[in-house]
Amino acid sequence: MRFMSPGSVVWFEIGTADLQTVQNFYGPLLGWTFEVDPDSSFDGRTYTRIIAPGAPWPMGAIQQGETGGEVINLSMLSADVGADVDKLTALGAEVVVPATAVGDVTVFARLKDPRGNTFSLFSRGSSEDLAERAQATEEHMEASAFQPQPGSMAWFEIGTTDPQATIDFYSSAFGWRFEKDETAGGKPYFNIFTGGDRPGGGLWEHSSGTGDGDYMMPSILVTDVPATAAAATDAGARVEHGPETNPDGLVFARLLDPHGNHFGLFSQPAHSG
Helix, strand or coil: CCCCCCEEEEEEEEEEEHHHHHHHHHHHHHEEEEEEECCCEECCCCEEEEEEECCCCEEEEEEECCCCCCCCEEEEEEECCHHHHHHHHHCCEEEEEEEEEEECCCCEEEECCCCCEEEEEEEECCCCHHHHHHHHHHHHHHHHHCCCCCCEEEEEEEEEHHHHHHHHHHHHHCCCEEEECCCCCCCCCCECCCCCCCCEEEEEECCCCCCCEEEEEEEEEECCHEEEEEEEHHCCEEEEEEECCCCCEEEEEEEEEECCEEEEEEEHHHHCC
């Protein structure tokens, strides 16, 4: 399976009523730039693309308007959003925004998994006018997945107090595969394979009473996790975990942004290039 296969996590969204605050926080912190997407802005909802430093195409978006509260959610590619919504609700998901067509750009839906984590589905558009841009965006996403640059979403993480329920749901929903991460220094951490031979995310089991709850978040590659985490706290964020270093040299931290949304920071081990 390719990176851009149904069920793959290929996008993220920040839902907010306060677009400027989100941009003022993440822009200086991670070097993100922003541009309004007129084709995806509708019904009074402004859709703003998020572009990583030096990237030609976006990796996510900010949706301003009625989004179900202040939230960051991962987005999975779907071949048929309506059918997938029916399948996921039968597995215990809750619909936040039903399958909705955005002209001929896409169809999307927003749901909550049985543990309360928000995620969304979207389908490829049918617009011939946007086909070239869509293809270029997908090619960039696929290349970035294998050679991520600082400031880009290069991982995702699910934290859960009920790992079996979480694994059962996402395995049944999207065919994800979970394998214990032997490089995590003994932590109950599982790599998540969403459609290829490399993991795209991880699951951290919090059932041992650490006080960490359930969440689902994008993780951003940076060059210096402690420095970026310190800058984030100066800008109004709160560090929930870390910075911590794995035995292989990977450094990571989990934070809450000024609106209370989880996001991760990590840097690669020096030998990984």
